[in-house]
Amino acid sequence: MPVKTFRPLTPSTRYITIASFDEITKSKPEKSLVVIRKKTGGRNHYGRATARGIGGGHKQKLRLVDFKRNRHGVEATVEGIEYDPGRSARLALLNYADGEKRYIVAPVGLQVGAKLMSGEQAPPELGNSLPLKSIPVGLPIHAIEIFPGQGAQMVRSAGSSATLMSRDEGYAQIRLPSGEIRKINVNCYATIGQVGNVDHEKVILGKAGRSRHRGIRPITRGVAKNPVDHPNGGGQGKSKGGGGWQQLTSPWGKVARGGKTRLRRKYSNRFILVRRDGRPMKLS
DSSP states (O other): OOEEEOOOSSGGGTTOEEEOOTTOOOOSOOGGGEEEOOOOTTBOTTSOBOSTTBOOOOOOEEEOBOOSOOOBTOOEEEEEEEOOTTSSSOEEEEEETTSOEEEEEOBTTOOTTOEEOBSTTSOSOTTOEEEGGGSOTTOEEESEESSTTSOEEESOSTTOOEEEEEEETTEEEEEOTTSOEEEEETTSEEEESOBSOGGGGGOOOOSHHHHHHTTBOOOOOGGGSOTTTOTTOOOSSOOOSOSSSOOOBOTTSOBOSSOOOSOTTOGGGGGEEEOTTSOBOOOO
């Protein structure tokens, strides 16, 4: 899917790029599979702002996506490829033989009219959902479960795919898009193919208004504030972003750069074979 560029007749069109939406075949969502997304403005149930930079934005409807693919052995027909405002990937609307309809994340190359199936007996073809024990080694996969029956949680964003490397002792070794190699139970389901909308990373907003359409409000830099308002505020002249005695932090003092956020003794460490940076995982 290519992106569209524009002649720089205005400052905002100089760098702006927009998705072409060539693959979209259905303009309106399925009414039975959408719910209105309630706006919070970054506020909790007390009405206090707990997340900055959230507010406004265009009205959106959340699509109810089937990440479990638990209608095993029932053939479905792809009725259309749709846009989803809540995710970077496109959605495919499946129409099952009994009339039930469900959304799934659309992989690259999926066409309207294609026949899809899930289950152990499904053929390892594009868009089909199978347990890892039934998928041939080396195939690209996406929408991967972490625990059997829980539903897909990994590799769901536009253009991403993982690779099934091997199977041993009830676990499959999966190379994730980050480079991490992780063991996953062979009974977990995954979908064949790469997630569609590959050129999503080439989209450039180009102007502040497109962020506001997404519900993203501007945030003032901490170094531009006074010491009473932010830990990085104050000082004579401009501060160049820390590095000396000053550490860049959040307004509440949490280190913003370089601070490790993963628990050292997280229970799932034993399933990680190679970390994202290429180093083998050491269990302490």
